[in-house]
Amino acid sequence: MTLKSTRVALVLxxxxxxxxxxxxxxxxxxxxxxxxxxxxxxxxxxxxxxxEHLGCxxxxxxxxxxxxxxxxxxFVPQPTMGSTQGTGVNxxxxxxADLTAKMADLESIGVRGSGVRLQRFPGGATLREATGGYxxxxxxxxxxxxxxxxxxxxxxxxxxxxxxxxDPQATLAWYEQMFGGERAVHADADEGVRFGxxxxxxxxxxxxxPATTQGRAVDxxxxxxxxxxxxxxxxxxxxxxxxxEPVVPENGRSxxxxxxxxxxxxxxLAMVETxxxxxxxxxxxxxxxxVTEPYDTPRTxxxxxDLQGVWTGNASHGIPLExxxxxxxxxxxxxxxxxxxxxxxxxGSIWGYEREWRDTTLGYDPNAPSTQVAMIVxxxxxxxxxxxxxxxxxxxxxxxDRGRYTNSNIAGPEEATPFVRCITRGLxxxxxxxxxxxxxxxxxxxxFVAIQKEMIHETxxxxxxxxxxxxxxxxxxLGSAQGRWDxxxxxxxxxNLNARASFRGSSPDMIxxxxxxxxxxxxxxxxxxxxxxxxxxxxxxGRFTYDMDDEQYELVEYACxxxxxxxxxxxxxxxxxxREAAExxxx
Amino acid sequence: xxxxxxxxxxxxxxxxxxxxxxxxLAQSGDAPRTWDDRPDLNGVWQTMSSANWNLEDHPxxxxxxxxxxxxxxxxGQGVVVGxxxxxxxxxxxxxxxxxxNRMSADPEAKCFMPGxxxxxxxxxxxxxxxxxxxxxxxxxxxxxxxxxxxxxxxxEAPPLDSWMGRSHGxxxxxxxxxxxxxxxxxxxxxxAGNFASNQxxxxxxxxxxxxxxxxxxxTVEDPTVFTRxxxxxxxLYRRLEENARVLxxxxxxxxEDLLYGHLRREPTR
Numbered sequence: 050m051t052l053k054s055t056r057v058a059l060v061l062x063x064x065x066x067x068x069x070x071x072x073x074x075x076x077x078x079x080x081x082x083x084x085x086x087x088x089x090x091x092x093x094x095x096x097x098x099x100x101e102h103l104g105c106x107x108x109x110x111x112x113x114x115x116x117x118x119x120x121x122x123x124f125v126p127q128p129t130m131g132s133t134q135g136t137g138v139n140x141x142x143x144x145x146a147d148l149t150a151k152m153a154d155l156e157s158i159g160v161r162g163s164g165v166r167l168q169r170f171p172g173g174a175t176l177r178e179a180t181g182g183y184x185x186x187x188x189x190x191x192x193x194x195x196x197x198x199x200x201x202x203x204x205x206x207x208x209x210x211x212x213x214x215x216d217p218q219a220t221l222a223w224y225e226q227m228f229g230g231e232r233a234v235h236a237d238a239d240e241g242v243r244f245g246x247x248x249x250x251x252x253x254x255x256x257x258x259p260a261t262t263q264g265r266a267v268d269x270x271x272x273x274x275x276x277x278x279x280x281x282x283x284x285x286x287x288x289x290x291x292x293x294e295p296v297v298p299e300n301g302r303s304x305x306x307x308x309x310x311x312x313x314x315x316x317x318l319a320m321v322e323t324x325x326x327x328x329x330x331x332x333x334x335x336x337x338x339x340v341t342e343p344y345d346t347p348r349t350x351x352x353x354x355d356l357q358g359v360w361t362g363n364a365s366h367g368i369p370l371e372x373x374x375x376x377x378x379x380x381x382x383x384x385x386x387x388x389x390x391x392x393x394x395x396x397g398s399i400w401g402y403e404r405e406w407r408d409t410t411l412g413y414d415p416n417a418p419s420t421q422v423a424m425i426v427x428x429x430x431x432x433x434x435x436x437x438x439x440x441x442x443x444x445x446x447x448x449x450d451r452g453r454y455t456n457s458n459i460a461g462p463e464e465a466t467p468f469v470r471c472i473t474r475g476l477x478x479x480x481x482x483x484x485x486x487x488x489x490x491x492x493x494x495x496x497f498v499a500i501q502k503e504m505i506h507e508t509x510x511x512x513x514x515x516x517x518x519x520x521x522x523x524x525x526x527l528g529s530a531q532g533r534w535d536x537x538x539x540x541x542x543x544x545n546l547n548a549r550a551s552f553r554g555s556s557p558d559m560i561x562x563x564x565x566x567x568x569x570x571x572x573x574x575x576x577x578x579x580x581x582x583x584x585x586x587x588x589x590x591g592r593f594t595y596d597m598d599d600e601q602y603e604l605v606e607y608a609c610x611x612x613x614x615x616x617x618x619x620x621x622x623x624x625x626x627x628r629e630a631a632e633x634x635x636x
Numbered sequence: 637x638x639x640x641x642x643x644x645x646x647x648x649x650x651x652x653x654x655x656x657x658x659x660x661l662a663q664s665g666d667a668p669r670t671w672d673d674r675p676d677l678n679g680v681w682q683t684m685s686s687a688n689w690n691l692e693d694h695p696x697x698x699x700x701x702x703x704x705x706x707x708x709x710x711x712g713q714g715v716v717v718g719x720x721x722x723x724x725x726x727x728x729x730x731x732x733x734x735x736x737n738r739m740s741a742d743p744e745a746k747c748f749m750p751g752x753x754x755x756x757x758x759x760x761x762x763x764x765x766x767x768x769x770x771x772x773x774x775x776x777x778x779x780x781x782x783x784x785x786x787x788x789x790x791x792e793a794p795p796l797d798s799w800m801g802r803s804h805g806x807x808x809x810x811x812x813x814x815x816x817x818x819x820x821x822x823x824x825x826x827x828a829g830n831f832a833s834n835q836x837x838x839x840x841x842x843x844x845x846x847x848x849x850x851x852x853x854x855t856v857e858d859p860t861v862f863t864r865x866x867x868x869x870x871x872l873y874r875r876l877e878e879n880a881r882v883l884x885x886x887x888x889x890x891x892e893d894l895l896y897g898h899l900r901r902e903p904t905r
Contacts, residue, residue: 350671350768357767460901462892472888490783492772494678494765499772501781508774508781510763510882517879525884606798610778610888611748620899627901 078280080228082247083273083321084121085141085210087266089192091392092124092330093385098190102155102165103143111302114327117143118206120247121271123327124192130264132193135213137259137314138267139252140187140195142209148184148200152176155188164191164396181236191396193266201236209241209248210270213259214314217251223313224249227284228272244272254314261315269309271319277306280320284310292317302326346537346567351495353513354537356565359602360489360573360595362482364416367394368593372423372431381420391418395484416596424591427578433589436554440584444554458623458630462616467550470616471505471609473526475550476543476561477577479507482593488604489595491565498532498539505609511541519545524557526550539565556583571597667810667844670766675810675844677764677771680880681872683852686712687757688744690828691868692720700739709827715757717867721830727861734829740894743824747891749780749799751823752816752838753854753868761875763882771805771812776882784814794818797834812842832858848874 089095092113099105099122105115115122133140145151152175155165167175168187176186184200199208214220221242225232230242230249241250262269274280277295285291292309301307305325312318347355367390376382382390423431436444454465468474474481479502480489488503500509511532519529528546532539543561552559559581566574573595580588668676686694693714699707723731734741744750750758760776771784784805785791794802794817802818821834841853850872857865897905 357769458901461899462896463889470888470892472886492765492770492783493767494772495676497678497763497765499765499774501772506779506781508772508779510765510774512881516881519879523883526886527884603795604783605796606749606800608749608799610891611746611799616896617899620896624899624901 078228078272078274078283078320080230080244080272080274080280080320082120082210082244082249082270083325084123084271084319086123086125086268086271086319087190087192087194088127088264088268089124090126090395091388092126094389094392095124095190095192097389098164102158102163103196104145111327113330118246120207121327122207125268125328126330127264127268131266132189133195133262133266135260136262136265136267137213137254137312137316138210138262138270139213140197140211141207141267142197142199142211142248144199144201144205144208146200146202146205148176148186148198151198152186166191168195179236179238181238183236190266195266204246204248207247209235209250212249212251212314212316213254214251215254215258216313217253220251220313221249227287227289259314259316261317263317269317269319271321273321273323273325275323277308277320277322281308284320295320295322298328300329302329340569340572342569344567344569349493353493353495354534354539354567355493356491356498356539356567356573357493358491358597358599359604360491361414361487361598361602362480362489362593362595363414363487364596365419365421365593366482366484366487367391368419368421368424368482370424370591371433372425376422377430379422381422384417384420387418387420414598419594421593424593425589426592427590428587433553434585434587437582437584437586439556440554443551443556443584447551447554458626459619460623462620465616465619467526468505469619471613473507473550474504475552476527476546477563477579477591478550478552479504479527480563480575480577486605486607488598488602490604498541500541501604503604503607506607509541511539513539521545528561535564537566541565552579554584555579555581558583568594573597667847672768674807675812676766677812677842677844677850678766680761680763680875680882681850682761682875683757683759683870683872685715685757685870686710687715687868687870688754688759688826690714691716691826691830692828694828715868715870717869722863722866724861724863727831731829731831734824734831736829738827738829742827742829743822744777744827745891745894747778747887749778749823750775751799751819751825752782752801752803753840753852753856754823754825755780755782755800756840756852756854756872757870760885761880761882762872774882776885778885778887782816784812791815797821799823801836801838808841810843812840814840814842816840831861832856833860835860842872845871848876 087095096107096112096115099115099117100107103117105117105122108114108116113124156167156175158165160166166189168189169175170177176184179185186198188196188198190196197211201208212220221232221240224230224242228244230244233243234240235248239250241248281295290311292311295306295308297304297306303324303326305322307319307321307325310318310320349355425431425433428434451466453459454469459465462470473479483504486503490501492499492501496512496514498511498513500511507527509527509530511530513532513534516531524545524547526547526549528543530541530543532541541563546557546559548555548557548559559579562578562580564576568574574592575595576590576592578588578590670676689709689712691714694709694712696711697709699709739745755775756762758775758777762776763774765772765774769787771786772781773784774781780800782800782803784803786805788804791804797818797820799820801816803814803816805812805814816838819834819836821832821836824831836856836858839855843851845851851869852872853867853869855865855867893904897903
C-alpha cells in the first residue's frame with residue numbers, strides 16, 4: 050500500500066520538476082533518478098536482504114533487482130574491490146516514518162545470520178540527531194554498501210545518494226546542469242539536488258581524490274531519460290566523457306539503451322532510456338566439476354599418489370554437518386538453493402566482517418557452491434548418532450564453556466575458546482571450510498604427507514609408513530597421526546588427542562579416521578569418521594570436497610597469536626565491565 | 637630491483653669465499669639422493685649448537701632467579717663466521733637493550749614465530765619434507781613452518797611481510813640455496829637480543845656432508861642494522877631414533893600470562 054502511493058508520488062514529483070523548469074534554463078538533459086547498482090556475490094540473496102530489512106520489494110522476472118520505493122536497486126554478480134567508503138559515492142539513504150522502531154528492529158535481529166551491520170556513534174548509540182534536526186544512523190549491507198537511515202516524514206522510502214566530492218558545490222551544480230533536478234536545502238541544513246523524491250547530496254571528500262566507484266560496493270548510479278540520443282548529444286556538448294556509448298547491453302531485458310559516463314569524483318554513472326529493465330546476468334559463470342568419469346590419480350616421481358597442491362574448501366562452505374529435518378528426502382540441492390545456502394552460511398558466520406574478508410563472497414572463487422545436502426553420510430539419515438550419558442555431560446560442559454565466553458566477562462584467556470586463543474580449531478573442525486582463509490596445502494615427500502591449513506596456520510605431519518605408536522600419556526591438541534595408502538586414497542588415523550579442543554563433546558578416546566581421495570583432476574574428496582564410544586552410541590562419517598586452486602591461491606602466513614589484538618580487547622573490555630558492575634553495586 | 641642485484645652479488649662472493657675456505661666440508665659423500673639425483677634432505681634434523689642462546693661466543697650467565705640453575709645461560713661457542721656480528725652503533729645498543737629486557741621482550745617468550753634463520757637452530761627438531769615442487773620445513777615451536785618454492789623460475793616479490801618470510805630455493809650442485817625475504821622485522825635471532833629489521837634478507841645454503849649431517853650456512857644482510865653482510869655456519873644432525881618426529885608444541889597457553897596477565901580479573905602481572 051505504502052509502496053504504491055510512494056511510487057505515484059515519485060512520478061508526480063518528477064512531472065513537477067519538469068513543469069517547474071524555467072524555459073530557456075540551460076539543462077543538458079531532463080532526467081529522473083533511476084537506479085543504484087550494487088556488486089553482490091549472490092543477487093537473489095541481496096534482493097531478499099533488501100526486502101527483508103529495508104522494505105524493498107522483489108521485481109517480477111528480475112531476480113537481481115529490488116524495487117526500493119520506486120528506485121531500482123540492482124545487484125550485479127562480479128568480484129568486488131571493497132565497500133563504498135572512499136569512493137565518490139559514500140552511501141545511499143533510506144527514510145522511515147518511525148526510525149526509532151526501525152533501528153530497534155535491526156538491532157534486535159543481530160548481525161549473525163542477518164548480515165545487518167550497525168555503525169555506532171561514539172558512546173554506542175545507533176541513532177542521533179543530524180544537523181538538520183532529524184534522526185539518523187548508519188548500517189551496512191553484507192556486500193559493503195553503507196546505508197544511512199533517516200527519519201524524514203515527508204519523504205519516506207529511498208531517500209538519497211550521498212556523494213563524496215572534492216568540490217561539493219561544483220558537483221551539485223554539475224548534476225543540476227546535466228540532469229535537471231532542483232537545487233534545494235533538505236531540513237534547512239543539507240544542500241542538495243532533488244530528483245523527484247530522491248536527493249543527491251555531496252560532502253567534501255576528506256583527503257585527495259575519491260576512488261572510482263566501478264567495482265566497489267556501489268558500482269554505479271543511474272538516471273533515466275526519455276531521449277537518450279538528445280541527452281547524449283547535450284552531455285557531450287557540455288564536455289562529458291562517455292565510458293560506453295548508448296547501446297542495448299548484451300542480455301538486456303528490453304530494447305532500451307544504456308550509456309555509461311564519467312561523473313565528477315570518479316563516480317560511474319549510467320544513463321538509461323525509458324523502459325530499461327536491466328541486464329540478465331546469470332551469476333559469475335560457476336564451474337561445475339564433473340566427477341562422473343573414474344579418475345586416475347597422478348603419481349609422484351617417487352611413485353606415490355600425488356595429492357600435492359593448494360586446495361580450497363570454498364565450494365563446500367555452507368554444507369551443514371547434519372541433514373536438516375526439512376530436507377529429509379532430498380537427494381541434492383538445486384544450484385540456486387546451493388548458492389543461497391552458502392551466502393546465508395556466510396552471513397551466519399560473520400560478526401560484521403567486511404565482504405573483503407570473506408573468500409566466498411569476493412567473487413573470485415571459480416567453483417559453484419556444493420549442492421550436497423549435509424556432510425554426514427553415515428548414518429544414512431545424515432544425523433549424528435545419539436549421545437551416551439557421558440557424551441551428554443561432555444556436550445553440556447562444552448556448551449557451558451562456549452556460553453561463558455560469549456555471554457560473560459571472562460576472568461582470563463583460558464575462559465576463551467581455543468580458537469579465540471589462536472591455539473586450534475581442533476579435529477576434525479580445523480578441516481572444515483570456514484568463512485575465510487580456506488586454503489589447504491598438501492605437501493609430500495617420500496613416506497610423508499603434510500596437511501597445512503591456512504586458518505590460524507596449522508600443519509599436520511602424517512607418516513605413511515608404519516611408525517611406533519605414541520604412549521597413551523603423550524597427548525596433544527591435534528593428536529598423533531598415522532597414515533597409509535589405500536590404493537590412491539590417503540588414510541589418516543589420529544589418536545592421542547587431549548580433547549581440549551573437543552568436537553561436540555568428543556573425549557580423549559576419539560579415533561578420527563580421514564580419507565583423502567582425488568576424484569577428478571581438480572577435486573579432492575575428504576571423508577572423516579568419528580569413533581568415540583565414550584560419547585556417541587555409534588561411529589559416524591561425513592564427507593565434503595576440496596577444489597584445486599593452484600593457479601591463483603597461495604596460503605598466506607596467518608600469524609594469529611602474534612596479532613591477537615582481539616584477546617587484549619576482549620579482556621580489557623571484560624575488566625571495564627567488571628569495574629562498571631562494581632561501581633553499580635557500590636552505589 | 638637494485639637491491640636484489642646487490643644481494644645476489646654479495647651472496648655469490650660469500651659462496652666463493654666459503655667454498656675456498658672449506659673444501660673438505662663440501663663433500664656430500666654417501667648422502668641419500670632423490671628420484672632426480674638431488675641430495676635427499678627428507679628427515680628430522682636438529683642442531684646441537686648453543687646458537688639460540690647467543691649467535692656469538694658467550695660465557696655462562698644467570699637466568700631468571702626463580703628457576704635456579706635450570707634457567708641459567710650455558711656457555712657457548714659462537715656460530716658467526718669471523719666471531720662478531722658487524723652491528724652499526726645504534727643497532728648494537730638496541731641489541732643490548734633487547735638482552736636487558738629479554739625475559740618479556742624475546743618473541744620466543746611470547747610464543748611468536750621464530751623467523752629466519754632462528755627457526756633452524758631452536759633447540760627442537762625440525763622436519764624437511766622435500767617434494768618435487770615445494771620443500772616444506774616444519775619447526776617444533778609455535779607451529780612455525782616455511783614453504784620453499786622450488787618451482788618459481790622468476791621469484792615473486794613477497795606479497796606481504798611475514799614472520800617467516802617468503803623463500804625461493806634452487807640447487808647449486810649438491811647445495812640447496814634458499815633466498816628468503818619479506819620479513820616483518822619483529823623476530824630476534826636468539827635469546828641474547830640479536831635482531832634485524834624488515835630490510836632483512838637471508839641466503840641459506842644446506843649442504844649434505846654425508847647421510848646424517850647437513851652443513852647449514854646463512855648470509856645475513858640488512859643495511860639498516862649491520863655494516864656489512866655476515867655469515868653463520870652450523871651443523872644439523874639427523875635424528876636417528878626410530879620414532880623421531882617433530883612433536884606438536886603449541887606454546888600459546890604458556891605465553892598468555894606474560895601477555896595478558898595484567899588483564900586477568902586477578903592480575904598476575
